[in-house]
Amino acid sequence: MVTAERGIVIVGAGLAGAKAAEELRDAGYDGRVILVGRELTAPYDRPPLSKDYLTGAQERDEAFVHASGWYAEHDVELHLGQPATAIDREAKEVVLADDTRLPYDRLLLATGSDARTLDVPGADLAGIHVLRTMPDAERLRSTLRTLGRDNGHLLVVGAGWLGLEIAAAARGHGAEVTVAETAPTALHAVLGAEIGSVFEDMHRAHGVRFEFGAQIAEFRGHDGMVLAAATRDGEELPAHAVAVAIGAAPCLALPRGAGLELAERDEGGGVLVDEQLRTSDPDVFAAGDIVSAPWAALGGRRLRVEHWACAGDGGPVAARAMLGEKPEGPATWQAKVPYFFTDQYxxxxxxxxxxxxxxxxxxxxxxxxxxxxxxxxxxxxxxxxxxxxxxxxxxxxxxxxxxxxxxxxxxxxxxxxxxxxxxxx
Missing domain, CATH: 3.30.390.30 (FAD/NAD-linked reductase, C-terminal dimerisation domain)
Structure with missing residues (x-):
């Protein structure tokens, strides 16, 4: 049983962590709930960062998971801007960057992902963006507005969901857009050529240019500011700004350092969990981007899925499991199907x-x-x-x-x- 003295520690103040804290209180748990996040902001939804917030249809405060006073009202202790650096499984403590040690009865890891970057010459030039956090979105939205006002050109590296959403937002602001992609079609890795081409045609109709089979070899600039990207084939793609959207890497340093079992690469390489999102340590659970979970709806195939629904559903499932409940049906991971949504034009x-x-x-x-x-x-x-x-x-x-x-x-x-x-x- 979970005792009030130690309580439940949640590492990762994103959607999964916030929804887990909410579910714990909704379930009647009255022990300590400690939510640890490396960012300074309270938990927020990430989809608006590339959708309504980036287009200007939604403002910053609308993205937060809970109202500002919710955590104090529900006695959820927030440790923001204090990343966890280690897990002492023997002592059952989480160690923070300032050497604070947080004891736990149950621990939930919901550390999410980091945006992948391009390790090429010139990658440190000003004007090159990634989109993962709220500050990232704020900087990119400001850039898109400036490009639209000045008839500037945005180069998007990557024609996946994120890259195409950024492209649509940029065109909405009036910027010129080129998308560079190594695959032969847009969304090739997730939809295949048949339906990916439908999205490609839609973007072309809105003025987006595509460069397929293009691998970026370096970024070129002047006075520290990016001006172009060069491909391995020697082509130069001009740009007043660049958005790199080539996927995300799960944050696995904590579970790896703690010796938790990880899945094989063909299973996503995330933290190995069961249908209740329990890791190889019975007192440690995981949810969101970092988990490789069995999907009964897909024949038991083990996958790591980075979509919003995985975090939103996973937090509550893990919360109930941490309280010792063994629910059936939709309250378990067994009933879930990977789910994703997008809005473009x-x-x-x-x-x-x-x-x-x-x-x-x-x-x-x-x-x-x-x-x-x-x-x-x-x-x-x-x-x-x-x-x-x-x-x-x-x-x-x-x-x-x-x-x-x-x-x-x-x-x-x-x-x-x-x-x-x-x-x-």
Whole structure:
């Protein structure tokens, strides 16, 4: 049992950590809850940083998970701007950078990820951005506004979800945009060429230029300010600013240093957890970007998923498990399906499942694919739905997730027919 003297320590003041603290109090836990974060700001949602906040449709304060007084009102102790540096599993203590030691009965690791950077000459030039934190977003939004006012040019490195959202925001501010990507199509690693090309066409229609197969070899500048990027093929891509969006790396220093078991590389390389998000130490749990968890809805495949829903769902699941509860159904990780959403221009989309290239053999489109039309796409493996996406169609994603969970062959003609309700499948 958890004792009030030591309590529960949560390392990582992001969405997963904040939602875990909320769930602990909602469950009636009245012991100590200590939330440790390396950033100086209270927990906030990250999706707005590349969506509504970056476009200017949302202001900074709207991104916070809880109102400013929530933590004091619920007796959650905040240690912000104090990163954890070590875990003493024998003493059951978390060590902070200032040598403070926080004792725990149960520990939740929700340390998230850091933005990947390019290790090339010139990477330290001013004007090169990443987007992971709120300060990152504030700097990039200011840059996009300046580029739009001055008819400046933004180079986005990476045509994944983040890169395309930045590109859409930049065009909304009026900046010129070029996207450089090593893969042959946009979103190739997550959607494949068939549907990735739809997003590519949409961005081209909004004036975005693409350079595929482009590997950045160096950044070039003048007086310390970036002016261009050079590819390995010798092409020079001019830019008044650069946004590097090439993925995120899980923050695994703490669990690795504590000797917790990590997953294999083909399973995401994160912290190995069970369906209750318990690590190889029975008193240590993990949630969010850093976990490699078994997804029953995907046949038990172990994956590390960095999406918002993974953190938002994982925090509460871990909280209940830390209290010794053994819930069934949707309260466990067993019922979850990887989920992601995006907003770009007039397109709003939800995606559920997992079907990167090499893990599907057919794509079925329901409706006419386009930016402003209503349509869906399904990725199938041996006649079974592995992933589905609804575009500008709402209140159907749970039905798509149920089709994935059922894991049985579907009628392809009915699947492609918008007149057939998904529930009939």
């Amino acid at each position: 007039a397109l709003g989309m939800e995606y559920a499942g997992w079907a990167p290239p090499g893990h599907y053999d057919q794509v079925v489109v329901r409706g006419e694919a386009g930016e402003e039309s209503e349509w869906m796409a399904f990725w199938l493996k041996e006649g079974r739905i592995a992933a589905g996406m609804n575009v500008n169609v709402w209140d159907v994603n749970e039905q798509i997730q149920q089709l994935i969970r059922e894991d049985r062959p579907v009628d392809l003609t009915a699947l492609a027919d918008p007149a057939v309700p998904l529930t009939d499948l």
